[in-house]
Amino acid sequence: MQKLTAEQYKKYVGLSKDFAFEKLESHEETAFRKNIFPYISEEIIDELKSSADDTKKQIADLILKAGACYSVVKALPFIKVKITSFGLEKYQQEKMKNADWWDVRDIGLSLVKTADEALSDALTEIAKNPSLKSRCDFFTKYSFALIPTPEEFNSVYNINKSMDVYMNLVSLMKRIWFALADQLKDCAAAELSTDEDLLFLLKDAIVYSSLGKALKLSQFTFITSGVVIQYEELPWQKSLILSDSQKNNLAEEFRATASDAIGGILKHLKNDPEKFPCYKPVTLENVRKIIEKKSGLYL
Template identity: 40%
Template sequence: MILSKDEILNLTRLPKNFDSNLIDLDYGFQSKIFPLVSQNIFDELKTEKLSIYQNLAKAGVLYAFVLDIPKIKVHISNYGINQFEQNKTAKAPWWDVRDLGLSWLKKADFFLATALKQLGTEANYKTTVDFFNKSFPLISFEEFDTYYGLNNSIDSYFTLVQLMNSIWEDFQRNFAPCSVDDFLADETLKQYIRGYIINRALSDAADYGSLVFLTTGIAYQYEELPWQKSVVLSVRALNSIRAKYRNEADYFLKRIFVYLQNNQVLFPCYAQRENNGAKIIKKKGGLFL
């Protein structure tokens, strides 16, 4: 096993008689931890950076619990998840199991995000850990989280990375033959581009099934954990979010065009593009190239 039974119980503070065979530890780590931090590095951290190792281990165990909730529910009369009524035990109702799962998930996300932030301060791991190589180069997890709450969810960030990569590719195609490296070398233009991508991604994410907009930010939707209706934004509020960030994206796109027009000496490729008749097209849904 990746962790011993004693490690599992100590990391999660579960009762000593809890049967750790209820969870598929390998699946938890293979699906949630090792795609971001390889098993070789995980094992190395046990001796080199124990604090980071323990945070990753806690996250892996807790994710395994969350992913195995259906299996745990089957055994619920024999193990661990009980509800006390008048000094007697009874099967916990599904909403209590869900709330316990959400609590586990919140802790797992916290420990994983904490470990990755710790790794980000280690120069030698910054180039070898897959998480950093898979991140969006212009907007890190922490930077996006500062702009709009991700609730420590790395899954939410990587779903947004997919959107941001598509937005970035479209942006580059639409500004051809200009080199976006020249754009990014200009700090003002770089910040406008980052603002455009973040806001456009948030607008597009409102229609993305795997993300849920909550009153506290964004969450990743697990089939095992239907979110409470009390914290999920209403259709009306979601439409308002979508429109707000689409307008913000349009604002930054306008700023990009104005900046390029006012600094054509710095960007001769754009000046040539202008002479060829490229224009902003304003439509009902926003600005288009």
């Protein structure tokens, strides 16, 4: 199991030297087991830490930073109170006032964001190394190939590089791709990804279509700055949540953007048959010609 030192907590989180670091031990185990090890194994982390390669050391640093921040977030409720045989007691200080709940919330959300960004950036760097990527559980078990990392999704629509948000969106993205593939006939994702413009449109189509579906699901919370998921260790979490009317407007925007992207994809494939022989547009036979007149369209 990964064990972080007091010096590492000072470096990654900014905890003071007089902090009671033993309060983090059990939460550290939870943080790595739940938030890190499902995606990056302990074996790979140890390999990165002991490597002489600077890039690998930097990846290890990002992973440990994520683990440290997640650990403190999970420990926050226990830092505020202590459990005794007589119940729960609040820690008191003689010269300093205990932080208000909104201050605790804000530092917790800040730590979650820092952890998410660090973990996402580590995965982005791992993806650049074929050997590491082929052994990384995130890419072999969870990642969606066309939009393979939280950062990739974040480049289209803001999810704060959140692993939780990305993981909840993966199944939606796969469903969208299966439906879209039906329109693309025999064109495979790898074949379409060779064209930069087409890949841009594909990402737009998948991202905005999946977000349109996510709007109807309870696990996603849409706020003015993007998409989040309620963090279970922060039950007091409150954000600038969109109203129903704002969500309806956003749904229309998502649908329109996705529809435009899909139309652009089909047009792109149709206009370049030599490059994409995989695409066979449907042609309807024995259909009466449409006649255009000033008063309208007629068969």
